[in-house]
Amino acid sequence: MFDKKTLLLDFYNRLYKAFGPRHWWPGDSPFEVVVGAILTQNTAWRNVKKAISNLKARTLLSPNALYHVPVQDLAVVIRPAGYYNIKARRLKHFVEFLFQESGGNLDRLLAEDFDTLRSRLLSVNGIGPETADSILLYAGNKPTFVVDAYTRRILFRHNLIPEETSYDEVRDLFMDCLEPDASMFNEYHALIVHLGHRFCLKKNPKCTECPARGWNDE
Template identity: 50%
Template sequence: MTDSNVSLNTVFEKLLEFYGPQNWWPGDSPLEIMIGAVLTQNTSWKNVEKAIANLKEADLLHLGRLHETRPEELAEIIRPSGYYRLKAKRLANLIDHVMTRYDGDLKWMFSHDLATLREELLGINGIGPETADSILLYAGNLRTFVVDAYTARVLKRHGWIDWEADYHQIQDHFVSEVPAEVEHYNEFHALIVRVGNQFCSKKPKCEGCPLQCYLPESGISEPF
């Protein structure tokens, strides 16, 4: 049976049954999660792990020490993450904001209003919606849904949202349908990343996918 009008709550239950809880995002502290959110842009998590391991070895998982590190030095340390010079600048911009605006106090930072804090993050050079929402949800435990390439691909290929839908339209679609809870947003996004990585990459692999039964009868929905 196929059903392109399946609710997102049904999708969540199907993925949770198939994969189980994901316990995501990987990271031992809010700072490590924030760093990971910047470094994971345009690369695999495996490469991010190598870069974070380098930061740990250099004893740089500390806001103050990171703030004092020259971008050129930081770039070499995070080299495994790819685009390392650009990411070093973006990471430095983020750290500088936290140190300047919040005196390096992440607890104080994340105690602020979600909309205001999100706007602040988006104002930092190199921080886009996905990175900002990842920081807010996973590091700050704040109620915002993260949309990534997998999320867009899964929804559009199943015909659950228009191919023209942008980041905010996809985010609004989730927020309007699923329980507005940090834990639920966290788990749902993690499950989508899992199914996207395994089955719904740029070249789809539908056989064996837990969401295959929800594809339109005509098959994968594609843009005109």
């Protein structure tokens, strides 16, 4: 029986060996990463890419432009991302928060103390823990672990957590066991997403071909 730190490091090494660096999160700027983190809620990344292309084509991909565009117009532009009325409001909530906290300067916002910023982000309507941690890690390079549905599913299937474990409990498991290393957390989450997308499907997981096969099996 291995301790959890050894298991989590072994898992990371297996995935990295199988898939190599994932170069995640795609985006030309930290602000684009933030917008992508909000748009990707409950939708596939290919749809987010179309919405971001639309924003770029209309020169709306900046804090100032998003602050001033009417929410109804924004909803039309981001339509490919799905739930577009809700996501338009969420983008507006974020940029309003950004202007309130730092006058629209994302670098200045991201330079704030990590824990304070995380709890401030979580107070923004429409920003839950997965989105907040994605923003902090991928736009802000802060050492926070992003937990998604794949992470929970894989850890549950390998007997590391009960099925109903909370977001914070799973995040704490990684953060308590691993050194606070933003670049490793960046790669680790991206590798888990790739594993989940390719192999650990909700129905009919492809265990026989999966690089995690045998991990933590007694």
